[in-house]
Amino acid sequence: MIATLVRRLWLVPVLLACWELLARAQASPYLPAPTRIASWMYERWFSGPYVLTEEAVDNFVPSLVRVVGSWSVAVVAGVALGVAIGRVAWLSDYVDPLVEFGRAVPPPAMLPVFLVLFTMGTQVQVATIVFGVVWPILLNSIDGARNVDPLQLETAAVFGVPARLRLLRIILPSASPKIFAGLRLSVSLALILMVISELKGSTDGIGYLLSTASNNADMPGLWAGVVVLGVLGYALNSLFLMAERRVLTWHRGARRTA
Amino acid sequence: MLEIDNLTHVYGPGSPNEHRAIDGLKLSVAEGELLCIVGPSGCGKSTLLRSIAGLITPTGGEIRVDGKLVRQTPDNLAVVFQDYSRSLFPWMSVADNVALPLRRRDMDKRARREAAQEALESVGLLGAAEKYPFQLSGGMQQRVAIARALAYRPSLMLMDEPFGSVDAQTREDLEDLVLKVRGHHRMTIVLITHDIDESVYVGDRVVVLSKAPAHVVGDLRVDLPGPRDQITTREHPDFVRLRAEVGRLVRGVDVATPA
Numbered sequence: 429m430i431a432t433l434v435r436r437l438w439l440v441p442v443l444l445a446c447w448e449l450l451a452r453a454q455a456s457p458y459l460p461a462p463t464r465i466a467s468w469m470y471e472r473w474f475s476g477p478y479v480l481t482e483e484a485v486d487n488f489v490p491s492l493v494r495v496v497g498s499w500s501v502a503v504v505a506g507v508a509l510g511v512a513i514g515r516v517a518w519l520s521d522y523v524d525p526l527v528e529f530g531r532a533v534p535p536p537a538m539l540p541v542f543l544v545l546f547t548m549g550t551q552v553q554v555a556t557i558v559f560g561v562v563w564p565i566l567l568n569s570i571d572g573a574r575n576v577d578p579l580q581l582e583t584a585a586v587f588g589v590p591a592r593l594r595l596l597r598i599i600l601p602s603a604s605p606k607i608f609a610g611l612r613l614s615v616s617l618a619l620i621l622m623v624i625s626e627l628k629g630s631t632d633g634i635g636y637l638l639s640t641a642s643n644n645a646d647m648p649g650l651w652a653g654v655v656v657l658g659v660l661g662y663a664l665n666s667l668f669l670m671a672e673r674r675v676l677t678w679h680r681g682a683r684r685t686a
Numbered sequence: 687m688l689e690i691d692n693l694t695h696v697y698g699p700g701s702p703n704e705h706r707a708i709d710g711l712k713l714s715v716a717e718g719e720l721l722c723i724v725g726p727s728g729c730g731k732s733t734l735l736r737s738i739a740g741l742i743t744p745t746g747g748e749i750r751v752d753g754k755l756v757r758q759t760p761d762n763l764a765v766v767f768q769d770y771s772r773s774l775f776p777w778m779s780v781a782d783n784v785a786l787p788l789r790r791r792d793m794d795k796r797a798r799r800e801a802a803q804e805a806l807e808s809v810g811l812l813g814a815a816e817k818y819p820f821q822l823s824g825g826m827q828q829r830v831a832i833a834r835a836l837a838y839r840p841s842l843m844l845m846d847e848p849f850g851s852v853d854a855q856t857r858e859d860l861e862d863l864v865l866k867v868r869g870h871h872r873m874t875i876v877l878i879t880h881d882i883d884e885s886v887y888v889g890d891r892v893v894v895l896s897k898a899p900a901h902v903v904g905d906l907r908v909d910l911p912g913p914r915d916q917i918t919t920r921e922h923p924d925f926v927r928l929r930a931e932v933g934r935l936v937r938g939v940d941v942a943t944p945a
Contacts (some may be wrong), residue, residue: 579772582741585758586765587787587838597786601777678777683821 476568510569535560572603709899779843
């Protein structure tokens with residue numbers, strides 16, 4: 429356990445040490461040493477009465493709420509719509525061209541549109557994230573629902589499985605490997621869009637922190653924002669992979685033996 | 687129990703690759719009978735089964751189960767498909783697979799579980815209830831599919847080449863399993879196979895179909911002393927005579943087109 433950790437992570441402290449030495453040698457304000465970034469993070473974020481300072485809460489909580497909330501909205505909408513389109517032939521005939529167009533629009537292109545449509549703040553972020561991440565979820569859900577094995581549906585028909593159960597216990601699980609492939613893409617995409625939308629259209633959050641730090645040439649603050657985003661991305665991805673592993677145990681098992 | 691009258695089915699009627707699978711097929715199966723249907727590959731056996739199950743609407747003729755015209759799947763009918771790996775749901779445990787169809791019956795959760803356990807016990811898989819299909823061998827998976835059909839308590843069970851994808855030893859075990867469970871559950875069984883020996887060994891009656899478009903070319907009663915046994919039954923003179931007769935009927939259709 430510890431041996432594998434050491435084997436996998438030894439490069440991190442080595443690089444940090446190199447960076448530290450280089451920064452001290454240069455003594456340039458544009459290249460802050462890791463220790464300076466760490467002390468910036470401690471003073472501004474982690475020296476509060478309950479570890480987190482007020483500033484940290486102001487920086488992190490809005491971003492977290494936006495990214496998790498918007499992602500959840502996109503998941504529910506994307507899966508529901510996708511399964512409907514995947515299962516209902518006439519619906520997919522109508523909607524397919526729209527979907528093809530929508531997915532082709534680069535998500536950040538919609539940010540200026542939403543900035544005009546909505547007032548500054550959470551609405552803009554939610555709209556940008558939802559619009560950006562819904563496509564991979566939608567497309568994969570359509571694909572998954574469309575390709576349910578006909579024999580499984582015939583089996584359900586023969587045994588008179590009611591429509592609600594057919595959806596919940598057969599179509600959704602059968603499409604779930606595909607759906608999860610879409611979700612995996614959408615998690616990292618959601619984080620990217622959160623930052624982009626906060627850089628411009630927000631007065632709080634990590635993206636806002638980055639843009640003010642940049643305006644004030646506050647290099648340790650900028651790097652602190654980058655570090656926090658990295659940690660956040662890593663944490664969200666790990667959580668997601670844990671969930672996926674639980675839900676798709678059967679799928680990995682079935683593929684191994686197939 | 688099952689009446690098939692003048693059944694005809696044409697795939698893609700009017701199109702250039704029109705295929706007449708069944709033509710004027712007549713067949714009647716009595717309550718409690720175990721009927722085996724044999725025929726050359728591609729003769730429309732599966733089309734026949736899918737028509738009885740209400741999965742396709744035949745282009746002509748009538749099918750009645752218990753006197754009622756089949757329009758969709760009759761609610762007292764179960765099917766065991768050949769491809770167990772696709773007809774079992776891989777994301778459900780064995781017990782859930784068996785219990786799922788019981789949602790249709792008027793049973794609470796506990797009754798459903800008990801019925802599933804009982805069915806699994808009768809196919810010798812009680813210990814596998816919490817496993818997933820991929821953890822079982824092919825023969826065991828097909829047992830699960832049979833248990834699912836049994837738990838449903840159908841009055842008519844259709845089996846579509848149910849032992850076509852398992853090895854010879856497993857196949858014999860499963861044949862004996864079918865004979866055993868039919869003794870316990872009163873039901874009519876229609877088993878489709880392309881294996882001539884199997885049809886005589888398992889069936890009370892064997893119906894031979896012609897190659898496509900299928901119609902009945904032979905209908906034989908199998909009067910073998912019971913209980914049947916893989917060794918002694920297969921060396922019984924009547925078994926040998928019947929399998930030869932069925933074989934000639936199946937082959938006879940092929941005489942016109944030498945392989």
